Amino acid sequence: MRAFVFLLVASAVTGQNVPEPMSQQHEFHIPNFKTESGVTLPQAIIVYGTYGHLNAAKDNVVLLPSYYRSNYHGYEWMIGRDKALDPEKFFIVSTELFGNGRSSSPSNTPEPLHGPRFPVTTIRDNVRAVHQLLVDQLGINHVRALIGFSMGAEQAFQWAVSYPDFIDRIVATSGTAKCYPHGFVRLEGQIAAMTNDPVFAGGDYKTQPSKGLAAFGLVWAGWLYSQEWWRKELWRASSPPGTTFQKILESFRTRYESDANDLILHCRTWQQHDVGTTPGFDGDIEKALKSIRVPVLYMPLQQTCTSP
16 A cells, blocks of 8 residues: 555656556446436446456456546546556556536437436446446456545545445545535536526527636636635746736636536536435434545645646
């Protein structure tokens, strides 16, 4: 475990420029997938990528659940030779959340569940679907480690509560076991910024609500970085010479090119997250967390710079 953690941290620190690791993209289809909201998706689709090869014992699996807006390539900074996850040693499965625009999402699901009619999918819905993917499609009944960032960390906690014997250990960074009121308000502010664009039309827009997307990005900018980060202009560290504050603001206005309903669904999924509401725990988050049987490495994220 210590060696694994050392490699994880070392990969994040070195940031070496290496070729993208080789991966294979796959899809898993689940007919009549009933969500926690009570709505059934006639055909739920999970897009996922794999790296390396599953060994004969099927005991070299590492699971990487995706984070907000990410596809399965989002963790490739730590996949490769001499990095935290060597595909010559591990069989790495990186899954994509419902609502990212590739897995089942408001934007790619036909009527009657297209757009704003797509159900809110919870973190538990995502975890249950990926569990089915691993067991039914890949024949995997145990995972060596799960590593998740942000909404991936939310999934890590839920995995440890829902399937306590399925994973040997979890690494969770910049994510919580529950969306607390402060986080809920921040997400609600982003949703309001989006939906107040008249073009949004209750989610039945004909073109993407560009003004709403710009406002969504600016609200995110105010929450994503601290007062000190903005005051010290730490964005200059990774910006090209001549970059101005106005250019940085513009980069946030144009940051979100995803479908508006997809972005909102991920916010709603985030807001609904609470491992305490897992069946059997009666809303008691402490009871749910105490049920975790595996080692947990729980870390914040320190980010000092960004590119426009």
